Amino acid sequence: MRTEEIKASHTGYVTKGRLSDYAYDKAMSKAKVAIFNYRQRGVVFKGMPTSVxxxxxxxxxxxxxTAKMWECLDTSSWxxxxxxxxxxxxxDGQVRRFVVTGVVVDLGDRWMVQDYTLHRDQKC
Incomplete structure (x- = not known):
């Protein structure tokens, strides 16, 4: 999911990639809203984040x-x-390394991210 989200952030469009192959429900809604809001302000992203x-x-x-996941997302280069x-x-002063938690669900033919939460108050 993260790879497709990065692609969408570079173009400003969720529909030009394969994000819907990896995210659905709340996760897809959150990604769409974020990308749309950036696009409305004329903002795209350059570079790549790193993630563990x-x-x-x-x-x-x-x-x-279901599986719960924890991620340390470093956006210093994104x-x-x-x-x-x-x-x-x-x-200025924006946290560039923070925790993301999420839920991944087995839909029968694949696992997809159902929801995630950015914890900008939790540095990693």
Whole structure:
């Protein structure tokens, strides 16, 4: 999912990639809203974030199997820029390394990210 989200942030359009192959429900909604809001302000992203993630638990007792994940997302090299000018518009003092937690669900033919939460108050 993260790879497709990065592609969408470079173009400003969720529909030009394969994000829907990896995210659905709240995760897809959050990604669409974020990309749309940036596009409305004329902002795209340059560079690539780095990420370290791990599965923290798996539940095989729900009607659908679920896994919880933890990620350390480092956005230091993933910069918001104005599409027209290329001018960087990152906010001074913004946390660039933070925790992301999420839920991944087995939909039968594949696992997809159902939801995620950015924890900008939790540095990693």
């Amino acid at each position: 993630f791990k599965v923290t638990s798996v539940d095989l007792h729900d009607p659908r199997f 910069k918001p820029v104005l599409k027209e000018s290329g001018k960087e518009v990152a906010t």
